[in-house]
Amino acid sequence: MTAAQAITPPVPPAPPAAPAPAARRLAAGTRLAWLHLRSRRVPAALLALALLGGALRAQLHWHLMSGGALAEQGPMVIEAGAAVLVAMTAHSPFGEAERAAGRWLPYLRLGAALALTGIAIGALQLGVTGASVPGGVLVLARNVIGIAGIGLLASPVTGGLLAWVPPLGYLGFAEYALSQAWRNPWTWPVRPPADRGAWICAVLVFAVGLAAVTVRGARTSLADNG
Amino acid sequence: MTAVALTQRTARFRPARALRLEIKHSAVVWVLPVLAALCYVNAYRTAAGYPPIWTVRASVITGANLVFFSVIAAGIAAWVATREGRRKTGDLLATTARAAWARQATVLAATAFWNVLAYLAGVAVIYIQTALQATWGGPPLWPVAVGVVGVAASCALGFTCGTLFPGRFTAPIVAVAVFAAWFAGVSAANSVNPNDVINLTSLKGAPALLVPAVGRPEDIEAGVYYHVPPDVSIAQVMVMGGVLLVMAGLLALLPAARVPGIRGLLPFAAGRRLTVVALAGIACGVAASATAFWMAGTGQYSLTTGWQIPALHDAADGQPVPYTPDCTGSAFTVCIHPAFAPYLGAMSAALQPAAAEIAGLPGAPVRAEMTMGYYALPAVAGTTAVYDYSPEYEEYGEASFWATPAMARTADWEQGMQQGFITWFVSGPAEQDSPAPTPAQQAVAIALLAKIGASVPPYPQFSQPGTQSGASSVSTTPGGSETQPAASAAQITAAATRLESLSSGARRAWLAANMAALRSGAITLAQLP
Numbered sequence: 001m002t003a004a005q006a007i008t009p010p011v012p013p014a015p016p017a018a019p020a021p022a023a024r025r026l027a028a029g030t031r032l033a034w035l036h037l038r039s040r041r042v043p044a045a046l047l048a049l050a051l052l053g054g055a056l057r058a059q060l061h062w063h064l065m066s067g068g069a070l071a072e073q074g075p076m077v078i079e080a081g082a083a084v085l086v087a088m089t090a091h092s093p094f095g096e097a098e099r100a101a102g103r104w105l106p107y108l109r110l111g112a113a114l115a116l117t118g119i120a121i122g123a124l125q126l127g128v129t130g131a132s133v134p135g136g137v138l139v140l141a142r143n144v145i146g147i148a149g150i151g152l153l154a155s156p157v158t159g160g161l162l163a164w165v166p167p168l169g170y171l172g173f174a175e176y177a178l179s180q181a182w183r184n185p186w187t188w189p190v191r192p193p194a195d196r197g198a199w200i201c202a203v204l205v206f207a208v209g210l211a212a213v214t215v216r217g218a219r220t221s222l223a224d225n226g
Numbered sequence: 227m228t229a230v231a232l233t234q235r236t237a238r239f240r241p242a243r244a245l246r247l248e249i250k251h252s253a254v255v256w257v258l259p260v261l262a263a264l265c266y267v268n269a270y271r272t273a274a275g276y277p278p279i280w281t282v283r284a285s286v287i288t289g290a291n292l293v294f295f296s297v298i299a300a301g302i303a304a305w306v307a308t309r310e311g312r313r314k315t316g317d318l319l320a321t322t323a324r325a326a327w328a329r330q331a332t333v334l335a336a337t338a339f340w341n342v343l344a345y346l347a348g349v350a351v352i353y354i355q356t357a358l359q360a361t362w363g364g365p366p367l368w369p370v371a372v373g374v375v376g377v378a379a380s381c382a383l384g385f386t387c388g389t390l391f392p393g394r395f396t397a398p399i400v401a402v403a404v405f406a407a408w409f410a411g412v413s414a415a416n417s418v419n420p421n422d423v424i425n426l427t428s429l430k431g432a433p434a435l436l437v438p439a440v441g442r443p444e445d446i447e448a449g450v451y452y453h454v455p456p457d458v459s460i461a462q463v464m465v466m467g468g469v470l471l472v473m474a475g476l477l478a479l480l481p482a483a484r485v486p487g488i489r490g491l492l493p494f495a496a497g498r499r500l501t502v503v504a505l506a507g508i509a510c511g512v513a514a515s516a517t518a519f520w521m522a523g524t525g526q527y528s529l530t531t532g533w534q535i536p537a538l539h540d541a542a543d544g545q546p547v548p549y550t551p552d553c554t555g556s557a558f559t560v561c562i563h564p565a566f567a568p569y570l571g572a573m574s575a576a577l578q579p580a581a582a583e584i585a586g587l588p589g590a591p592v593r594a595e596m597t598m599g600y601y602a603l604p605a606v607a608g609t610t611a612v613y614d615y616s617p618e619y620e621e622y623g624e625a626s627f628w629a630t631p632a633m634a635r636t637a638d639w640e641q642g643m644q645q646g647f648i649t650w651f652v653s654g655p656a657e658q659d660s661p662a663p664t665p666a667q668q669a670v671a672i673a674l675l676a677k678i679g680a681s682v683p684p685y686p687q688f689s690q691p692g693t694q695s696g697a698s699s700v701s702t703t704p705g706g707s708e709t710q711p712a713a714s715a716a717q718i719t720a721a722a723t724r725l726e727s728l729s730s731g732a733r734r735a736w737l738a739a740n741m742a743a744l745r746s747g748a749i750t751l752a753q754l755p
């Protein structure tokens with residue numbers, strides 16, 4: 001080997017063709033969404049929603065909560081559980097750092113909350129397929145939407161990890177309203193399926209909660225990492 | 227004092243100080259407003275709608291109140307149990323000299339302290355309100371014991387779940403699971419309660435009795451004429467106390483509670499004494515719950531004292547409670563049990579005009595007395611000078627002592643009592659054996675009630691749709707051993723109007739002459755003047 005040969009660098013292999021910008025953006029976006037969902041424990045929430053759907057099915061099949069107002073109160077508890085799961089996925093383990101770095105964060109929050117609410121309704125409806133749930137799918141959907149809205153609305157104040165407390169408090173109130181046959185629209189769990197006022201209240205609460213979570217996110221504390 | 231002694235003293239574990247610190251910084255404090263709101267809505271308001279009878283009012287504290295306190299207590303305890311994982315203090319705490327289970331037990335105790343304190347505060351509010359209104363008896367304490375043990379057991383259950391499965395969804399899932407479990411138990415418990423008079427005496431107890439029932443209690447007289455035996459409450463305490471012991475034992479045994487303890491991961495590696503104590507606690511808990519479950523299955527229903535469990539029953543609990551009735555009025559005396567003394571004024575205001583209207587007629591009573599028994603019918607009119615009325619029996623007026631004293635002071639309630647009284651007076655044996663008075667008896671009762679300004683009772687003919695236009699029924703009269711012809715509401719009303727339009731003397735004269743025949747069912751609608 002001559003000296004000239006020794007100092008001549010080898011020709012590097014040609015780089016692979018770069019992916020098209022659109023495909024690259026799509027892959028990055030998918031990865032970003034997936035990481036966002038994982039950080040919010042959405043896969044675990046989906047598993048829990050499936051379990052709740054099964055629980056609702058079991059409750060209706062074996063008449064575990066029947067007789068009087070319990071026939072309505074029982075499904076309401078399961079629906080509240082599903083709604084609470086939606087609200088609790090608002091918690092972020094990253095805190096301020098995530099807020100400062102991610103400009104897509106509000107959209108991710110919005111999409112995650114909307115998608116999970118829809119999945120919650122679908123999972124519960126799937127669980128009661130072939131069975132009769134009081135009020136039908138309309139009441140089921142309204143309860144999930146409204147109670148999830150309460151949880152989302154509470155999460156900027158209580159933090160995502162404690163966002164289950166206000167919805168369960170409202171559930172306790174709704175159980176009393178049901179036993180007392182109250183008719184106010186803001187006691188939507190006790191209203192008929194087609195009650196317009198109840199729908200307006202439930203959707204309004206959900207919209208406000210969704211907006212609050214989208215814009216501000218759940219309150220985070222560096223001490224809490226769930 | 228030497229330096230060594232000082233060091234030893236400061237190194238000694240002081241659980242009271244640790245507990246005080248945990249209580250001071252407990253997260254349960256932030257949940258107290260929710261608990262207060264739930265207690266107000268579900269317990270206080272419900273209790274305020276019940277008559278001021280201690281046993282009846284106390285039913286709410288083991289009903290909805292216990293359910294909602296248990297739900298929140300279990301959830302918040304699960305949340306608290308995950309604290310070390312959330313805050314990533316495991317490695318830091320692993321270097322402390324005290325085992326993890328002791329630290330966890332302190333946290334659990336602080337959580338249970340706040341929840342039980344909140345529960346007791348709610349009970350105190352309800353009991354103070356009752357004490358201000360009740361006129362007889364005292365606060366039942368066994369329901370309070372049931373509630374306290376129930377809340378503590380829920381805390382232990384939630385805490386153990388939170389320790390076993392630390393995660394963000396543990397707290398709500400535990401809370402919802404406790405909620406659903408309560409409702410499933412309540413559904414089972416309600417199914418064995420005596421709602422059906424026909425099957426009452428054949429009812430047997432069931433393990434579902436271990437779950438406190440939710441909703442209006444079955445018996446307004448519970449604890450009034452007879453002491454309520456604490457049998458069921460004892461069984462409930464045993465079951466929930468058993469759960470508490472099992473959870474505490476599991477917590478001490480769980481590797482999760484020992485990491486980052488000082489002795490390692492294996493259950494038997496953290497000290498033989500602790501392991502033995504924990505296993506003994508679990509065994510005792512299982513034994514207590516299983517025994518209570520078995521005993522509840524042997525329960526039997528008594529018409530006077532409610533559910534009894536033979537193995538726990540004390541015969542002294544079945545003795546009647548002596549009392550002196552409160553009475554008012556001279557010509558017609560109205561007496562009432564002192565527990566219902568707030569109703570005496572309303573009862574007297576209702577019955578005095580009705581008694582004056584029928585005074586002097588054959589079989590007219592001179593006294594009204596409250597007697598025990600939902601299922602015992604009053605003595606037949608005409609054979610007694612005393613009108614017996616029961617606090618449970620909702621007669622034609624549908625007015626009962628389930629109304630609060632304030633509601634009893636309304637015209638509707640008084641008219642209801644008058645309707646029941648006059649219907650009893652004109653019906654005689656027919657009321658005992660027939661679902662409704664005969665048309666003639668109805669017409670007379672309507673006429674007498676109209677004279678004192680009371681409305682028409684909801685007799686079958688008047689309760690059906692379109693009653694005024696001619697709905698009719700056939701009335702069987704056992705006393706007269708014949709079947710009266712059908713009569714519509716309009717025909718009965720017309721006959722009542724004719725009788726009412728007579729002069730007072732003529733009406734009284736006809737009633738005095740025909741009251742016995744009317745009661746026996748021998749008089750038809752057409753025979754009325």
